[in-house]
Every structure is written in C-alpha cells, then in structure tokens.
Amino acid sequence: MLSRKRLTPKKVFLFVYDLGASLIAMLLAIFIINNGSLPLAQWRVFTATWFVLPITALIIFALVGFYDQMWAFARGSQYLVLVAGTSLQLILSVLIMQIMDIHFSFACYVLYWFLLTAAVFIIRFIYRFYSSSARVKRTGNDRMSQKKVMIVGAGEAGSQIITELKTSLTDRVPLLLIDDNPLILNYKNNGVPVLGNRHDIPDLAEKYDIDEIIIAIPSASRNTIRDIVDICYETDSRVSILPFYTQLQDSKVRLTDVRDITIEDLLGREEVDLNLEQISRYIRGKTVLVTGGGGSIGSELVRQIAAYRPSVLLILDIYENSVYDLQQDLIATYGNSLNLQVLIGSVRDQRRVAQIFDQWKPDLVFHAAAHKHVPLMEDNPCEAIINNVYGTYNVARQAGRTKTEHFVLISTDKAVNPTNVMGASKRMCEIIALALNKVYKSTSFAAVRFGNVLGSNGSVIPLFERQIKEQKRVTVTDPEVTRYFMTIAEASSLVLQAGAYAEGGEIFVLDMGRPVKIIDLAKDLIRLSGYIPEEEIPIDIIGLRPGEKMHEELHLDKEETLETENEKIMILQQIEDSLYLDAEVSHLTRLSRCSTVGLCPFMDSILHILREADKKSADELKMLLPEIPDNNLAAQLYLTEREY
Structure with a gap:
C-alpha cells in the first residue's frame, strides 16, 4: 500500500x-x-x-x-x-x-x-x-552544447545505450550508429540512424564532428574489438567501450558500464572457458596455501581461490604491506565466512616453513613466491638461486613430508632455453618438482609455465604508463623484441584449472596466443593516454639488457605437447633422458654464476634421484634427498628429524 x-x-x-x-x-x-x-x-x-x-x-x-x-x-x-x-x-x-x-x-x-x-x-x-x-x-538547451556520440554496434547493447543516453542526466547525445550488417544501413534503431560500417568511422566522425565513439558490442571477439579500436585511432574522437558480457553485472547494459579502452581490450585474447565445477571440487573445503600471496599472481590466485570457499586460506609472504592490503580486501568481501590466515615469513626460512606445514597441513599448495626481475637477478645471481631454487625445494619438500595432495609451481616461459639467471633458476625449480614427484607418492607435484602478465609489479606496462604520465620518452629495448602476454586474472584461473587436472609430474604450458611486439604495446599505451606516438611522446631504442632475449618460447622445438580438456592448457612431453638432463643442469649451473651456495652438488643430488627413480623405492629415494646448503646446522637438524 x-x-x-x-x-x-x-x-x-x-x-x-x-x-x-x-x-x-x-x-x-x-x-x-x-x-x-x-x-x-x-x-x-x-x-x-x-x-x-x-x-x-x-x-x-x-x-x-x-x-x-x-x-x-x-x-x-x-x-x-x-x-x-x-x-x-x-x-x-x-x-x-x-x-x-x-x-x-x-x-x-x-x-x-x-x-x-x-x-x-x-x-x-x-x-x-x-x-x-x-x-x-x-543539460543544455541546444544540441550544439552537447557531446555528439557515435555508437559502434546497432544490436541490443547499442539500443540500450541509446535509451540510457536519452533518459539519463548526461550531456552526451547519440547521433549515429555504425554496424557491419549492410541490410540495416540507413535504418533507425531507437530513433538513431545506421550510417555506415566500421571502415566509415573516420569519415563519419569528421563529417559529424563526433566527440565520443562508444564501442557497444559486448559479444564481439577481442580481435574484432582490436580492429575497430585501430580504426577509431584514426579519428580525433574519444573512444569508450562496453565490457564483454561476462564482465557485465547480470549481463545487463548500463551507461555506467561504459569505460575507457584498456590495454587488456587490445591484446586479442578471448574469454577463458573453465570447468568451474571441477575447480570447485578441487578447492572447496580444502586448506590451501599460496606462497608469495601478496604478489601480482599470488594475490589474484588468493582472490580466485577465496571465491571457491576453501576451508582455510593461508597466505605466506615476506612483505607485510602488500599482504595487509589483500587481507583487508578479502575481509571486506567475505567477512567471517572466509577463514583467512596471513603468515609472514620467507620460503627460504626452513624452520618457519616446516612450522607452517606442521601446524596447518595444507591440502593444496600454489608456490608463487620467487624473484622474477631479470636484470636485478643478473646483478644478484646467488639471491636468485637461494630464493627461487632453494625456496622452492624447501616448500616442496615440506609439502611432500606432510602429504599435501597437490603442489603447483608457478613457472615462466623464461625457463625455456634460458639466457639469464632468473630463467635458469626457474628451470631448475621445474626439475626439482619432477624429482620430488618421484619421491613423495602421496603428493602430486606439477608446474604451470606461462609468459608475462599484464600490469604485474615491475613489468613493462607500469613502466611505460609512468613514463607517459611524466611525458618522458618511452624506452623500448629493441624494435623487434616480442613477449607473450595474458591478464593476471586469466593466468590465475588457468593455473587453478591446470592444478585440478594435475596427476603428478606434469609441466602445463598455457596458450599465450600471439607474441606481442613491445614497441606496438608502447604505441598502444601512448594512444590510450591521448597522445600521438613518436610525435608527442617519443620512443627511444635503448638495446637489450643483460640476460634478455629477443623472443621467448613456451617449450623447446623438440618437445611436444598434449592437449587437455581446455584448449588453452597443454601438457609438455618432457625429455627425461639422463644424459640430456645432465647436460642441461650443467648449463643451468654455469649460467647461474653462483659457486658459493653449493648449487652444483645440490643439483647433482636432484639428478641422482631422477636417475635412480625406476630402481629404488620411495623410502630409498628419500634417503637421497639433499639438504639445503645452509650454515645453520640447527635448522638442518630440525628438518632432518621430521623428514621421515
């Protein structure tokens, strides 16, 4: 009433x-x-x-x-x-x-x-x-005082945007529509005429003095969006976009959904198709540990895992500031419904890691903690080995000892044919996971290998954005250098899917799509910031940095891959020939340039386990496990007492 x-x-x-x-x-x-x-x-x-x-x-x-x-x-x-x-x-x-x-x-x-x-x-x-x-x-007594809008897409989404513009408190007025369907040319949708296709955008934008172009095709492929955006770049108009339907609340179109173009819109990558039920069964009700949980990949893994309702979600990180922000976000989202435990500590600390596994006995471990910056690791090679190689071994061995169900290593395309310390260290981590999978039969060890993620801490995109914001010259190492890219959310969701597939001993390789020229990426970011590349923001070529490659690879040419249920996840057919692995590890240790931390005898012990895996029992293989080279004898004794 x-x-x-x-x-x-x-x-x-x-x-x-x-x-x-x-x-x-x-x-x-x-x-x-x-x-x-x-x-x-x-x-x-x-x-x-x-x-x-x-x-x-x-x-x-x-x-x-x-x-x-x-x-x-x-x-x-x-x-x-x-x-x-x-x-x-x-x-x-x-x-x-x-x-x-x-x-x-x-x-x-x-x-x-x-x-x-x-x-x-x-x-x-x-x-x-x-x-x-x-x-x-x-909002303006005459149309001349309003912003003239061109809408690309005369479908349902475009029609809803027209209605929103006509009925909302806005200074924008829909003037014309663009659609590639020739059958609707000159027809009106919600009172707005369709005047051309995508190739007519520059001429029509100039003819009608268009202030803003809204791309309203949320069902379009990313390649189509990329093509349309490139055409829109030829105009002086501001370019906005509606997100994909999967990113819209209840798949409904609202004027507030219209946003600026982002670099993610331009990479030509399609939405991830996941078996959500399988991932839910994999995570729901489990105790899950994410190392490096405050980092770019680690924090996104944590957020996605939280949505699947684990019994306990453990975040291990050495940097309390980043993990504090993540903790507050999760508390605001889930309140008391999520049992979240933030653990401050280093994966290098044997005593701390052992204590965590003894107390919580995680069912699933996602090991994302690592030093990843190539130039910094070239200058600090021993730190790369201690943190990446020994840190991975430390966490993985504890996972095996406490009978963790799955241990998933986050790897990188730089582990393939590495030319730098960081890549060499991550390849050794993959070999360690393979060896421990032979030793601990109750734990499935696997690795997931992929390329760069957009917007990660210290990556090239934040660097470019900072240089553009400061109106400085954008620095590119080489005009021909390429890299693989995917979004942090996509990489994380595929890691969870790969973890659900893992049976033990796999190296999963994610389909990264087409490699992207870094110079093209720089030009895109300059345009997105409203400048003209080369004219308003110059691009300087500074040469490759120590340890950098022109092009990354996801696997060796002689290595084959097997398909999985998900077309974006492949399983690498690894080369397990002992002579090949001996030569590879010898190359990796030389590349690491660190003879003071006992790397060579340590990796020899790992190779010995792989050579003896088919001849000895699991208990006998455990006896071959090396200790982490460490001057702290007490820590070694603490671990040794609990190993068996």
Whole structure:
C-alpha cells in the first residue's frame, strides 16, 4: 500500500488518477457496448458494484508496484507491470462481482480492460516524455552544447545505450550508429540512424564532428574489438567501450558500464572457458596455501581461490604491506565466512616453513613466491638461486613430508632455453618438482609455465604508463623484441584449472596466443593516454639488457605437447633422458654464476634421484634427498628429524 513514508505529490496524483480511470473506463465500456446509450439495467449494476473497481485497483496496483516505479526512466519490462496489474485487477473484480451475483457482460469486461490499460499507460508515458524533455533542457538547451556520440554496434547493447543516453542526466547525445550488417544501413534503431560500417568511422566522425565513439558490442571477439579500436585511432574522437558480457553485472547494459579502452581490450585474447565445477571440487573445503600471496599472481590466485570457499586460506609472504592490503580486501568481501590466515615469513626460512606445514597441513599448495626481475637477478645471481631454487625445494619438500595432495609451481616461459639467471633458476625449480614427484607418492607435484602478465609489479606496462604520465620518452629495448602476454586474472584461473587436472609430474604450458611486439604495446599505451606516438611522446631504442632475449618460447622445438580438456592448457612431453638432463643442469649451473651456495652438488643430488627413480623405492629415494646448503646446522637438524 501507499505508506506515508513514500507518499509524494506525484504518487498521490497517480493514485487518484488510477482510481478515477477504473470508474470512467467501465462507464465508457458500457456506453460503447450499448452504441452510445446507458441502459437502466446496466446503470443499476454499475451503481451496485462501483466500489469494487477502485478498491481492487487500490489493492492490486499497490501490490504489483504501480507506485514504486521510476516512470521517468521506464523501460519495456516496467510497462509489462501495467498489463499484469490491470489483468489481475479485472480478474479480482470479476470474482467479487460473481460472489455478489451481479456482473456485466463478457464484452464489457474485455473492453474495460483495454480502456483501463490504455489509461494507466498513457499517463505514465506522458510523464516519462515530459521528464525526458525537462532533463534535456537542463543539460543544455541546444544540441550544439552537447557531446555528439557515435555508437559502434546497432544490436541490443547499442539500443540500450541509446535509451540510457536519452533518459539519463548526461550531456552526451547519440547521433549515429555504425554496424557491419549492410541490410540495416540507413535504418533507425531507437530513433538513431545506421550510417555506415566500421571502415566509415573516420569519415563519419569528421563529417559529424563526433566527440565520443562508444564501442557497444559486448559479444564481439577481442580481435574484432582490436580492429575497430585501430580504426577509431584514426579519428580525433574519444573512444569508450562496453565490457564483454561476462564482465557485465547480470549481463545487463548500463551507461555506467561504459569505460575507457584498456590495454587488456587490445591484446586479442578471448574469454577463458573453465570447468568451474571441477575447480570447485578441487578447492572447496580444502586448506590451501599460496606462497608469495601478496604478489601480482599470488594475490589474484588468493582472490580466485577465496571465491571457491576453501576451508582455510593461508597466505605466506615476506612483505607485510602488500599482504595487509589483500587481507583487508578479502575481509571486506567475505567477512567471517572466509577463514583467512596471513603468515609472514620467507620460503627460504626452513624452520618457519616446516612450522607452517606442521601446524596447518595444507591440502593444496600454489608456490608463487620467487624473484622474477631479470636484470636485478643478473646483478644478484646467488639471491636468485637461494630464493627461487632453494625456496622452492624447501616448500616442496615440506609439502611432500606432510602429504599435501597437490603442489603447483608457478613457472615462466623464461625457463625455456634460458639466457639469464632468473630463467635458469626457474628451470631448475621445474626439475626439482619432477624429482620430488618421484619421491613423495602421496603428493602430486606439477608446474604451470606461462609468459608475462599484464600490469604485474615491475613489468613493462607500469613502466611505460609512468613514463607517459611524466611525458618522458618511452624506452623500448629493441624494435623487434616480442613477449607473450595474458591478464593476471586469466593466468590465475588457468593455473587453478591446470592444478585440478594435475596427476603428478606434469609441466602445463598455457596458450599465450600471439607474441606481442613491445614497441606496438608502447604505441598502444601512448594512444590510450591521448597522445600521438613518436610525435608527442617519443620512443627511444635503448638495446637489450643483460640476460634478455629477443623472443621467448613456451617449450623447446623438440618437445611436444598434449592437449587437455581446455584448449588453452597443454601438457609438455618432457625429455627425461639422463644424459640430456645432465647436460642441461650443467648449463643451468654455469649460467647461474653462483659457486658459493653449493648449487652444483645440490643439483647433482636432484639428478641422482631422477636417475635412480625406476630402481629404488620411495623410502630409498628419500634417503637421497639433499639438504639445503645452509650454515645453520640447527635448522638442518630440525628438518632432518621430521623428514621421515
């Protein structure tokens, strides 16, 4: 009912109007059915039942929400409420009149329904039209003061954007549509004409002095979006976009969804197809540990894992600031429904890692902690070995000792044919995971290998964005250098899917799509920031840094890959020939340039395990496990006592 709290003059007017319309509609129906006359018998029926119509209208119209709708912004679904309301009101009225044994003819009831529906519809449509006109006047009395908008995409999304622009408080006015379908050329959608296809965008933008181009094709492939954006770059107009349907709330289009183009929109990568049920079974109710959980990949893994409702979610990181921010985000999102434990510590600390595994006994471990910056690791090679190689071994051995179900190593394309310390260290981590999978039969060890992720800490994109913001020269190492890229969210979700596939001993390789020229990436970012590459923001070629490669690889040419259920995840057919591995590890240790931390004898022990794996039992292989070279004898004894 109409509560005083929500009572407004507009609602009072609509209420009185609807009650009056219910009476007048019946009188008109009687009058029309009887060819312009009002028979005495019909008048008596009306006077005996007149109160039924307004009472039922009051009850039904209030219940279905006639007076709670924002008619100034009404859409088709809201007008259906009117039809439902008048239909229910008629049914209730007829039932009451039947009980009273007084009623009108069937034809009279039908005509009454049409007249009442038309009456309540017309008054609300007039109000919507008046409100829309008033808003247009408030936002600018003439079209010249408004921003002229071109909408690319004449489908449902484009139509909804036109409606939003026409009914919202905005200074933007939809002027024309672009669509590649030649059959709708010159047709109007919601009053806006379709004047050309994507190739006509530059000419039409200049002809109509377009201020903004909105790409409204949320179902389009990323390659299509890339092509359209490139064409839009030829204009002086601002370019905006609607996200993909999967990124829209309830797949509904709203004006607030329109945003600036981002670099993720330009990479030509399609949405990830996941087996969500399988991932849920893999994670739900488990104790999950993410090392390096405050980093770029680690934090996204944590966020996605949290959505699958683990029993306990453990975040291990040495940097408390980044992990604190993540903790607060998760608390704000999940409150007490998520059992979140933040553990400060280093994967290099044998005592701390052992204590964590003894206390929590995680079911799943995602090992994302690592030093990853190539130039820094070239200058600090021993730190790369200690943190990456020994840190991985430390965590992986504890996972095996406490019978963790799955250990998933986050690897990198730089581990293939490495030319730097970081890549060499990560390849050794993969070999360690392979060896420990032979030793600990209760734990499945696997690695997931992929390339660069967009926007990760210290990556090239934040560097370019900072240089552009400061209007400095953008520095590119070589005009031909390429890299693989994917979004952090995509990489993380595929890591979870690969983990669910893992049976032990696999190296999963993610399909990274086409390699991207770094110079093209720089130009895209310059354009997205509103500048012209080379003219307004120069690009300097500074040469490759120590240890860098021109092009990365995801696997060796002689290595084959097997398909999985997900087309973006492949399993590497690894070369396990002992002579090949001996030569490879010898090359990796030389490349590491660190002879002071016991790397050579350590890796020799790992290779020995691989050579003996088919000849010895798991217990015998455990006896071959090396200790981490460490001057802290107490830490070694602590681990040794708990190993078996």
